[in-house]
Amino acid sequence: MGGRREAEGVQLVLLGPPGAGKGTQAEMLSQFYGIPQISTGNILRAAVQAGSELGRQAQKYMNAGQLVPDEVIIGVVQERLGKPDCAAGFLLDGFPRTVPQAEALDRVLAEMERPLTAAVEVAVDPEEVVERLSLRRTCPQCAAVYHLKNKPPRQPGVCDACGAALVQREDDREEVIRKRLEVYAQQTAPLVDYYAGKKLLLKVDGGQEIGAVQAEIRRKLEAVVNKA
Ligand SMILES: [Zn+2]
Numbered sequence: 001m002g003g004r005r006e007a008e009g010v011q012l013v014l015l016g017p018p019g020a021g022k023g024t025q026a027e028m029l030s031q032f033y034g035i036p037q038i039s040t041g042n043i044l045r046a047a048v049q050a051g052s053e054l055g056r057q058a059q060k061y062m063n064a065g066q067l068v069p070d071e072v073i074i075g076v077v078q079e080r081l082g083k084p085d086c087a088a089g090f091l092l093d094g095f096p097r098t099v100p101q102a103e104a105l106d107r108v109l110a111e112m113e114r115p116l117t118a119a120v121e122v123a124v125d126p127e128e129v130v131e132r133l134s135l136r137r138t139c140p141q142c143a144a145v146y147h148l149k150n151k152p153p154r155q156p157g158v159c160d161a162c163g164a165a166l167v168q169r170e171d172d173r174e175e176v177i178r179k180r181l182e183v184y185a186q187q188t189a190p191l192v193d194y195y196a197g198k199k200l201l202l203k204v205d206g207g208q209e210i211g212a213v214q215a216e217i218r219r220k221l222e223a224v225v226n227k228a
Helices: 022-033 040-050 054-064 070-081 099-111 124-135 173-186 187-196 208-227
Strands: 010-015 089-093 118-123 136-138 145-147 203-207
Touching: 010 022, 010 099, 010 187, 010 208, 022 089, 022 118, 022 208, 040 054, 040 070, 054 070, 070 099, 099 187, 118 187, 118 208, 124 136, 124 173, 173 187, 187 203, 203 208
Parallel strands: 010 089, 010 118, 118 203
Antiparallel strands: 136 145
């Protein structure tokens, strides 16, 4: 493998439950390595807009309110990974979601001779996620964000900045968070074992502050990239 790594680029999959701060970490990694951050939601919408054959297929399912089947998603991902901006690598965020999708991705990457560098897991304690999100309150008027424990408003229920009544977003309700965590545990958590089995898993502690999480990811990635 020696010396080939540079030509191969940095190919990453980012894993982590909702509320782990994955999106922020993805953005920072994407900037640092100069690689595009690819999420299936975005590329499906782009394919639909571009009116490609796969885009038309995806649209059929989306219009019917159905899940887009794996083979269509994989096709769209494959198309996207072949674009010139992926020459230095890419970061997949929110894909794969299931083990069958991960297996399909492996086949695609093997065909492209672009093996995965690592699967980064931003790990957090589910109860911490529940507390972090369920105590969040937002201002519907100026979008200020508060936390009942860590950053409470001066006057309960009232925005410090503009005086509007604070609200809890639907996504921040405890039942909604628990449901999303449950779906993640059933569907996506098995991916952690899948990538661990392939010795590709890099686990980082997502309970730290944003900068410390990013530093830990880069440190662990450097070790992998330099080893090659
Ligand atoms: Zn406000």
